[in-house]
Amino acid sequence: MPLFRLRVYWEDDDQIYRDIEIQSAQTFADLHNIIIKAFEFDGKHPASFFESDDKWNRAGRELSSEVLVNKKDAPALSMVKTPIGALITIPAQKFLYEYRSAKRSWNFWIELIGIEKEEHPKRTYPFVAAKEGVAPAQYGIKGISPERMPETELVNDLGAEEIAEGYSSEGEGSSSGEAEESYDSSSEEEY
16 A cells, blocks of 8 residues: 655745655545644644645645535535545645634645655554644744743843842842742733
């Protein structure tokens, strides 16, 4: 059974990509699930694949996560029912992948970069073979909670040595042994 190697680029930065190996008999739903996992999204939103031309324009059928059965002359095919091998017809086959929530849509370019004749016996497919770059954040800023943002900016502005010297807390010069209060900007009145 042929094994396809696909490169999945994030549309906004083609230096961020994941290489995925998938069996030709596996479905577009399998590909959807491994892309979600590889880019660390939650998988709670609908998605679609589109056949593409060489310039990343939609040029063919849609495969939707919301369609469960393939029907003749339907506007979209089912990801669950359509095997990858059924739509790979040329050596440099391309697809567009769109993952969309109510507020935002993430677009990815998918390109066939290789075909292997034999599978690796210790791998479970689909398989993420390579990762390049930090995945885009699905919600907010990846790795930093909005509550910690001012603290992070302070660390970046002052540096760890200056913070250790006492620039990071209020109540400098207090030697009475009283507990220092933390700064809460939400309690300030606006003037």
